[in-house]
Amino acid sequence: MTISSAQKTAIEDVVDALKNATSPKKKRGLSELFLELVDKGTWANYYEVIPQPRCLNGVLRSLQAGSYKEPLEAYEDLSLVFLNALYYNEPTSQIYKDAETLKTTLENEWKLRTVLPVSTRTSPPPTSAQKVHGQLANQQQKTETQVAPPPPVALAVPVKSVGHQAPTQNGTPSAPAVDSPPPPQASTSNQPSSPPRMSSPDMDVDVGGTPEPESMGVDDMARDGESDLVVQQLDRGLPRWEGLGDAGWMKEKEGSEDRWLELVLAIKGHKDTVGNRYATAIEAMPEETNIPYLSFNFPLSLKLVESRARAKTYASNKAFDKEVAQLFEKARRWHEPGSDAYGHVLLLQRLYQALTSPSPPSGPPYVSSTNFASLRAGPGSARPLHTSSDSEKLPAVTTFRVSSKDRTFVDEVTYRGWSVKLADWLHLSNPDDPSKPIIAQVFKCYVSEEPARKGQPGVTACWYYRPEQTFHPAQRQFWENEVFKTSHFADHPVEDIIEGIACQFTARHIRGRPRPPSWYLGWPLYVCDSRYNDRERIFVKIKNWNSCVPEEVRKSADFMPIYPFERMVFPRRFGSPFLKGSRIRGPGGIGESIDRAEGERIEGGGTGRKRTRKAGAPTDISGPSKGLYVGVGPASVPGATPQAVVYPSQPASVQLRTEDRSIVTAAGGAAVLGNNANMEKLSAETARHFDRDPETNEVLWFAAPPLNIARKPAPRHSLQYLHWLATKRKAIEEDRNGAEGMSVDTNEERVKRTRSRAVNTTATERVDRFLMESSQD
Template sequence: MTITPAQRSAIEEIIDIIKNTKSPKKKRNLTDLFLELVDKDTWANYYQVIPEPRCLNGVSRSLQDGSYNEPLEAYEDLSLVFLNALYYNEPASQIHKDAETLKSTFENEWKLRTVLPMPTRTSPPPTSAQKVHGQVANHQPPPETPITSAPPAALVAPAKSASQQAPTPIGTSSTSAVDSPAPQQLSTSNQQPSSPPRMSSPDMDVDVGGTPEPEGIGVDDMARDGESDLVVQQLERGLPRWENLGDFGWMKEKDGSEDRWLELVLAIKGHKDAVGNRYATALEAMPEETNIPYLSFNFPLSLKLVESHARAKSYGSNKAFDKEIAQLFEKARRWHEPGSDAYGHVLLLQRLYQALTSPSPPSGPPYISPTNFASLRAGPGTARPLHSSSDSEKLPAVTTFRVSSKDRTFVDEVTYRGWSIKLAEWLHLSNPDDPSKPIIAQVFKCYVSDEPTRKGQPGVTACWYYRPEQTFHPAQRQFWENEVFKTSHFADHPVEDIIEKIACQFTARHIRGRPRPPSWYLGWPLYVCDSRYNDRERIFVKIKNWNSCVPEEVRKSADFMPIYPFERMVFPRRFGSPFLKGSRIRGPGGIGESADKAEGERIEGGGTGRKRSRKPVAPTDISGPSKGLYVGVGPANVPGTTPQPAAYPPQPAGAQPRTEDKSIITAAGGATVLGSNASMEKLPAETARHFDRDPETNEVLWFAAPPLNIARTPAPKYSLQYLHWLATKRKEVDDDSMDVSEERLKRARVSVTPTATETVERLLVVDDLL
C-alpha cells in the first residue's frame, strides 16, 4: 500500500497544524522545540536512551522524499516525536506538558481525516523507548537519587518567564535553536557538556568603569559581596573542563633526539640571571603531586621527574617529551601567583625552551638575551608604533597601527605546542620587558611568513591590550579586577612567543556570564575590557561599539564568544591605581595627566564624543565604609555631601540631556517643591546588593509597584523512566553473573552517565577534600 497524493496532502496539513499550535496565551509556538533533532556531539547520552530519535522537520523531509510506503509509517514517526519527549522528561516539566498537548492534537487531527487509515494499536510502537526499556509505572528510585528535585542550578541555566522562550525540550529539538538546559552528560573524565547556545549578548556598553566613580555609587557599594561570589561559583561548578593539549604542533622526530632531551632539561635547570640566581627554583618549588584545580592532567609531574625520564630515555618520542614539558609549564603557571617574580621566571624559562626548540635557537650556553628571549625588543608601555616612513628612528617599528600583509600568506589557523590558534582568539605572549606580565593580545591574522629568513614559519598578527600598570592615569581612577584596555598597537609575533590561550570579555558580557568553550575554560586567565587607551594622549575612551574592536571577519557573528549566563548580573571587584602607596606592582606606566592636561576619559561615538571633566569626585563623599545608596538621589542631593561640578560641559540651548533624570525627588516635583516635607533615608549596602542595577548608569533600580505575578517555567527534570533506565544499565554492568554473550558484552560497555544529583555529590566531596 503506497501513500496517495490525497493522503500525503492530509499528513502535510496535520504537520502544518501541529507546527502552528500555540500556548493558551498564544505567546509561543509549542513546536519550536520539536523541529530538529538534538545535537549528537553535545547530547550523546540521549541517543543511548532513545532508540529512534525523530523530529517534525525530519518527518516532513521523509514525506517529501517518498520514504514512507504507507501512511501508518508516517503516523508512527510522528508519534515517536512526542513519545520520545514524554519518556525522557519528568511529567512536571514544561517539555513533557507541551509534548502531551501536541500528541493529543496530532491524534485528533489524524482521526478527523477519513482518507487516512486508523492505527491498529493504541500502545506505543515497538521502536519507542517505552517499549524498548519498558514502562515504569510505580518504580521508586534509590534513596540517593531523589526524583522530586530538579538538577541543581549550578548545572542548568535559569528558567525563563512564561512570556519568553520555553526551555529546551530534552531530546526533541536542535540545540542550535534553544536557550535553556538539556540533560547533563558526564564522561569518565568528569567533563560536562556545553549547554545549548544562547543568543549573543547585546552589542552595548555598561557604564560601570571609568573615572571618577559613577554618581551615587561608592567603592564599597560596588564591591563583590559573598552572594555574588556564590553566583559565580554556582555557575562554574557545572562548566566543562579543559581536556588537554592537542596532538599537533609538537617537536618533529630527528635522529639523536634522546640525547637532546637531557640537554634541554639541563638548559632549563641551569639557566641563571646576571647575578647567578637560578630561575629553575620556581619549578623545583612545586610539589610533585598534581592537586591544582583545572589542570589538563592529573598525574604527578615535576622537573626532577622529567630529568629522570630524560636520563633514562624513557620517552617514546619527541612529541611525548615535548608535551610533558608543556604540561610542566602549565602546572607552574597555575601554581605561582600571576605577576610574581616566580611566575615571571616560569614564563621566561618557557620562552627559553621554545627558543631552543625553534628553527633558529640562540647560541650558548650560557644563553643571554636582552629581550628575555622574546622576539620583539619592546613591550606594552615602551613600544612605539610606526607613524610614518619618516620616523627618526632607523630601527624597524615594533608595532604598527594596522595589520600588515607584506611578505606573508594568510591562513585560517596556526598550530603550536598543542594549541590551535585561530582568528579573534586571545593569547598571552612573551613580554620582552617583564616576563611576569605577558602581553594580552587578540589575534587579527594568522600567517605563514614569506620572508627569506623565516620562510614557511607560522606567526600571528595581534592587537595589544594594556594592563593598568602599563598606562598613565589619574590617581583617583578605579579599575575592575583583571581590567585591560584596547590599544591601536598591532604586532607580528612568531608562534614561539605564544605562552597560552586566554580570554577577554567586554563589560556587558562579563557581568552577565562566562565565555563558552572553546573560547575559555576554567583555569584559563580571564580579563575584562571596558575602554580603549590612547598612549600618545594618555586618555581612556569608553567603548560604545565592541564590533569596532574585533576582527572584521567575526563582527556581528552570533557565534563569537557566547556566554554561560549568571542567574543575575555580577560585577567584578574594583581596585585603586596600582601605583598608590602600598602597592608593589611595577610597570612602565604611572600616575599622571593626559598629554594636553585637559582631557580625561572620553565616551566613544562618532567624532563628537563629549569629554569628561578632569575634576574628580571627592572620594570621602560617597565611598566611605558606612555610606549606603540613596535610592534615586544623586550626590548633589545627598545630605551631608558637597555638590560636585557637572561631569560634562554646559550644553547649548535645545540640546538633549545625556540621560533622563528619573529620581524620586524629580518625580515628586523637585527639592524646592518638597521643601522640609521631604524625608530621605539611606538604603543599606547589604540591602542594595539584592536589587538589579540599570545597565547604563549602574544605579539601583526602583519601582513604584511590585512586579507582576508571572509564573516561571520550571526547569526540566529527569523522568522516572530515564532514572529506571540508568539503574538498569548499572545493574547490567555490575552484575558479574551476567551472560557473557557478544550482545551482552556490547551492552555492558555502554557508558552510563551519572545523574545531576550524583554529580553534585561528587563535587561536594571534592570541595571538602580541598
C-alpha cells in the same frame, strides 16, 4: 483510526504555531531549544533521565513519514517535548518557563482545530519521565502505586548560542551538564538521581548591537553568592581540554638525544643577575598532578624530566618536547598569575623556546635584555613605528595596521601543540615583564619571506592593555580580569606564544562562557568593555563589537559562541591596581584620562579630542607630569633583585595636577641654575633602573641612600613643669579674652596685668631686674 490529510495539515499547523511562538516583550523565539534532540554521544546522561526524548522537528518528520496511526499519538509526542523539559529543568530556569508557555500553546492550538480529537488525559503519559521515575521511586520504597509527579530536578537541557544551529543528535551540544543537588523542597521518597544541569539565559547574544551593562540597572550588576553558584554550576560541566595537539613539535635530528639533557640543564641552571635560580619556581611544585583542569593526570616534575633525559628513555624529540611543554603548563597553573614565580616560569618557557628555535641565543650563560622575547618593548612602553622620533629615543615596535610586506598569509600556524588561527586569543611573551604576558588577538597568520626568517611562521596580533598598563584616575574601577583594546599591532614569531587564552566582550561575558575550541576551563579568560588610546589617554566604551575583531569573522556565526548562564552574571569590580598595598607593577599610573562612548562628540565638535600641541612632541622635564614617567615595574630579569622598570610617558595635552617636586624646582628653578646646569632627557635604558611614586608617577630621586640611624628621642618634662606651663598659658589666654572686651585698656596696662598674674618670673626677667638695680646703685 488513521490520520486523514486534513488532520495531518492541522497537526503541521500546530507545529508551525509552536515554532513561531515568541516572548511577549522581547520578541524572542521560544521554540529554538526544542527543535532538535541533544547530542546522544556527548550527553548520554540526558537519555538516562529522559525515557522518551522528543523534539519538534522529529515529530514533524514522523508525521510526514506516516509513523503515527492516530492524531493523539502525535499529540502525546508533542506533549513529551515540553514535559521532558519541565522535568529536566528547575522551575527558576528560563527554559522551564519557555516549556510551560509552549505546553499551554500546544493545548490551545490543538483545541482550536476541530478536525483533531481532544485528548482526555489529565496526567503525563505513562512513558514520560514524570511517570517513569515516580513509579521507580515507589517500587524502591514499596509504597502505593499512584503518587504525585516529583518536582523537577535541577537540570537543564543544552542550549544553543546566537548564530549557531540548533543542537542535533550528531552535532555539537549547546551546553554542558553539571552535577547539582535536588531542590530543598523535593521529597526524598520520589526524587530520582539527578544528572547535571545548565539552562539558558533569557536573551541570546550577538557580537554587535547588544545592550550595555550600564543600561541594565544597578541591581542587575550586583555580584552575590547566587551569581557565584551560577558560574560554578556551569563550570562543573564544561568540557575538559584534551591537551596539546600533534603538530609543531621539535623535528627529529641525528644525535638529538644528547640535546635533551642540555636543554633541561639550561632551564635548571638559569640564574638572575645575583645568582638566584629561576627553576626553583618549577621545583616547588609537587610531583603528583593534583592541579585542576590540567590536560594530563600523570606525575610530572623537572626532576623526572631530567632523569629521563639522562637515561634517553624518550621515544622521540616530540615526546621529550611535549613533556617539557606539559611541565610548563603545570607550572603556569600552579603559580598565581602576576607573581614573581609565575614570571619565572614564563621566562624559562620563553628561554626553552628560544633555545629550540632556528636561531638560538649564544651561551651559556644565556642573557637577554628582553627576557628572550622577540620584541624590544611591550604594552605601555612600545611605540608605533611611524610615530616615533629620534628625540624620544623610545622603542618603536608596533604599527597601527596589519602589514603585508615580506610575508605570505596562511590559514593557521602550528607551534608546540597549539593550532593558531585567525581571531584566536593568545598570551605572548612580554619583554618588559614576563609575569604579565601580552594579551593579544590574532589578525593574521603568516610565513615570513624576510631573508633572516625565511619560511618561519608568525602571527600579527592586536594588543590589549591591562589596567596597570593604562593611565587612569584613582577613582576608576575595573571589571575583574578586564583589558582594553588598543590600536597597536605587532608581528610575533611563534616562539613568542605562551598559551591559548580567551577574551570576551562584556555583552557575552555576562551571559556565558566561550565554547571549545575558543576556550577551556583552566585557560585564562579576560573581559573587554572599552578601547584605550594610550597617546591621548582616552577610554572609549565599545558599542560596535564588530569593529574590534578581524573582518573575516565579523559576520561569522561560529565566532566564539557561548555556553549560557541561567541568568546574566556580572564580574566583580575592583579599584585601581595602583591603590593596592602590594604596589602592582606596570607602565601605567594614576593620572587624568577621558571616558566617553563611541561616537560621542566632545570639545571641538568632533568625535576625537582637541589637541593643544603636536602629538609626540618633546615635553618639558621641569614638571612631574611631563617628560618621562617611571613605572613601578619588574626587574628586566625578574628575580630576587629589586629593580624597577621605567616606561616612557604617553604624550598628552591633559596634564596631571600634582605638586611640582622635580629636581630643577628643588634647586631653585632654571633661572637660578643658569648656565651651570646641563639638562638632558633620560633615555628608557637609563631610566629603567629608577623607581617612581605610584601616586604621582614622579621619578624618585635621592641624593644618597637612606640612613639607618636611631632617632633622637623627644625631650621629656616633669608633671610639675607641664602644670606650671599650662597655668601660665591659661592666664595669658584669659587676659587676652578680657582685653578684647575693654577698649580703654592700653597695651602697657595689659602687659602689667599679665605679668601680675604670672605664677613665677623667668630667669631672663630676674637677670634683667638685677642688672637694672645694679646700674642704679
